[in-house]
Amino acid sequence: MWQKIERVDRRVIFVLVLLLVSLPLIVYFEMPVSPGPETNAFYNTIEGLPKTSVVIFSFDYAPAAQAELQPMAQAGLFHAKSRGLRSVIIAFWPQGAPLAVTAAKKVYGKAFPNVPEYGKDVDGGIVLIGYIPGGSIGMSSFASNVWATIGVDHYGTAFSALPLMNKVKSAADFGVFIDWMAGTPGAIQAIMYMHGPYGVKVGTGATAVSIPEAMPYYAAGQLFGLLSGLAGAFEYEMLLKTNYGWELTLLQSMNAQSLGHVLIVIFVVIGNIGFAASKLKRGGS
Amino acid sequence: MALLEDIAPFLGVVFGALITLFVYSILWKENPLSRAAEHLFIGLAAAYITATVYDAAMKVAVLTPGRLAEGNIVWALPIIIGFMYLFFFTKKYFWLYRFPVATVAGIGAGLVVVGNIQTNFVAQIAATVQLPLWGVPMLFPLDNIIIILGVITALSFFFFTFEQKGPLGISARVGRYVMMAAFGSAYGFTVMARVSLLIGRLRFLYETEEAGFWAYYMIPVVIVLLIIIAYWERTRKPPAEVPTAAPPPAAVPPPTPPPVAPPEEEEKLPKKRKKAS
Numbered sequence: 001m002w003q004k005i006e007r008v009d010r011r012v013i014f015v016l017v018l019l020l021v022s023l024p025l026i027v028y029f030e031m032p033v034s035p036g037p038e039t040n041a042f043y044n045t046i047e048g049l050p051k052t053s054v055v056i057f058s059f060d061y062a063p064a065a066q067a068e069l070q071p072m073a074q075a076g077l078f079h080a081k082s083r084g085l086r087s088v089i090i091a092f093w094p095q096g097a098p099l100a101v102t103a104a105k106k107v108y109g110k111a112f113p114n115v116p117e118y119g120k121d122v123d124g125g126i127v128l129i130g131y132i133p134g135g136s137i138g139m140s141s142f143a144s145n146v147w148a149t150i151g152v153d154h155y156g157t158a159f160s161a162l163p164l165m166n167k168v169k170s171a172a173d174f175g176v177f178i179d180w181m182a183g184t185p186g187a188i189q190a191i192m193y194m195h196g197p198y199g200v201k202v203g204t205g206a207t208a209v210s211i212p213e214a215m216p217y218y219a220a221g222q223l224f225g226l227l228s229g230l231a232g233a234f235e236y237e238m239l240l241k242t243n244y245g246w247e248l249t250l251l252q253s254m255n256a257q258s259l260g261h262v263l264i265v266i267f268v269v270i271g272n273i274g275f276a277a278s279k280l281k282r283g284g285s
Numbered sequence: 286m287a288l289l290e291d292i293a294p295f296l297g298v299v300f301g302a303l304i305t306l307f308v309y310s311i312l313w314k315e316n317p318l319s320r321a322a323e324h325l326f327i328g329l330a331a332a333y334i335t336a337t338v339y340d341a342a343m344k345v346a347v348l349t350p351g352r353l354a355e356g357n358i359v360w361a362l363p364i365i366i367g368f369m370y371l372f373f374f375t376k377k378y379f380w381l382y383r384f385p386v387a388t389v390a391g392i393g394a395g396l397v398v399v400g401n402i403q404t405n406f407v408a409q410i411a412a413t414v415q416l417p418l419w420g421v422p423m424l425f426p427l428d429n430i431i432i433i434l435g436v437i438t439a440l441s442f443f444f445f446t447f448e449q450k451g452p453l454g455i456s457a458r459v460g461r462y463v464m465m466a467a468f469g470s471a472y473g474f475t476v477m478a479r480v481s482l483l484i485g486r487l488r489f490l491y492e493t494e495e496a497g498f499w500a501y502y503m504i505p506v507v508i509v510l511l512i513i514i515a516y517w518e519r520t521r522k523p524p525a526e527v528p529t530a531a532p533p534p535a536a537v538p539p540p541t542p543p544p545v546a547p548p549e550e551e552e553k554l555p556k557k558r559k560k561a562s
Contacts, residue, residue: 094333151344
């Protein structure tokens with residue numbers, strides 16, 4: 001029997017995962033989730049910023065990571081706007097800029113960038129600089145001198161015509177730097193080129209794959225907070241819902257992920273029992 | 286143009302759903318639909334990145350105040366260096382390709398060396414050494430002890446100056462378990478990420494609607510296409526073998542007469558070779 005289980009067609013597993021993950025997306029129910037310490041630290045740091053601070057959001061991901069990072073990016077922008085902070089959006093990945101536009105439209109309305117806050121040094125003010133070429137080198141340059149790195153925003157408007165950008169000349173002017181990270185360049189490079197030389201507080205929301213890489217930096221205090229994939233995004237959404245009335249977008253996704261994980265854990269256990277049983281039957285070597 | 290703008294969201298839903306389903310059809314087996322999606326993705330990604338990087342380079346080197354657009358020709362230099370990458374495709378001027386590579390590698394190496402030592406070495410060691418072992422709530426010292434033991438034992442696994450036996454052997458073995466736990470954690474996060482991607486695509490299929498057209502309407506379309514492909518693959522005849530012309534007979538060299546040994550040497554040759562035992 002165990003040998004049969006070991007030889008089960010992989011497509012059977014695919015179908016089971018599909019069914020179990022689809023179920024919570026079709027049938028609504030709630031499962032308890034409470035924010036972890038990394039999410040709380042992320043939220044509390046933004047809460048503790050003075051109202052006129054500038055938050056730099058770096059959209060360093062591609063559509064492949066959209067499922068995990070786009071919800072937290074939208075929630076982050078909403079948080080900054082709700083607190084009256086100023087937001088400057090950049091991207092060191094070429095694909096990041098259009099995702100940033102989508103997130104900004106979700107929070108500021110479909111008319112973005114034609115909104116009253118755009119470019120202004122007011123509560124909830126925002127500028128979308130867009131893609132900055134050069135990867136890590138571009139990041140280092142941006143930290144040392146923003147205006148020398150790029151002098152126009154995503155829509156071609158000169159910084160001199162955007163009052164908010166008069167407050168943002170170098171890393172010393174950043175309240176916090178938040179990197180939505182799916183790889184390199186990402187938060188680790190931001191620690192190297194912003195936290196290390198200039199002492200900028202760096203936080204990240206990362207894809208689950210990147211979390212083992214990012215966790216030591218959080219433990220060492222080099223990251224002020226860490227949102228871990230979809231789960232971290234949902235925990236952050238819950239905090240924003242409680243305090244600012246943010247509409248949850250990931251409840252069903254979290255349920256689907258929980259059920260998907262349960263199924264995969266069951267498969268791993270069965271697979272290992274099958275492997276051990278087969279090994280014992282062969283005489284165990 | 287206005288018509289195109291009107292129907293663009295609708296086309297986005299249709300093509301988004303189709304490409305999603307095409308890609309996932311590889312779970313059945315590799316097929317023309319999944320291959321088409323792969324090729325489309327590579328082509329689109331290359332085109333998109335080329336356009337975006339060109340746009341960004343224009344902003345940085347030309348449009349930013351005080352740059353090329355205002356007559357500052359120094360900013361032509363990075364553009365020229367960038368174009369030198371194209372000499373990769375020539376044999377004669379390949380050496381020019383080394384200039385942009387050297388520029389990028391040199392700047393990158395300089396930045397990474399400084400940043401890495403501070404971020405990944407000094408700061409990490411300092412944070413580990415400064416971990417408190419007492420004076421904090423009960424569970425946290427245990428965390429810190431595990432971190433410190435994990436760091437020491439995992440490092441000892443890579444200590445090859447002495448043979449790994451005795452206390453060093455035990456430490457290296459524990460270090461191996463620590464690393465296995467770390468790899469297991471990384472695997473778990475990878476599974477989490479992959480399930481998240483599936484959830485993202487399923488939510489797109491189940492929840493996206495444009496002008497009364499739901500993305501999941503494309504599911505039966507793709508299933509029908511896959512059935513047609515399966516039927517076609519089952520019924521199609523294997524390609525007939527093209528008969529190849531027989532190769533012309535190789536020119537047979539004229540037989541050469543065996544060398545005739547001079548009479549005095551012929552006598553020295555053994556009459557019969559002995560078999561090697």
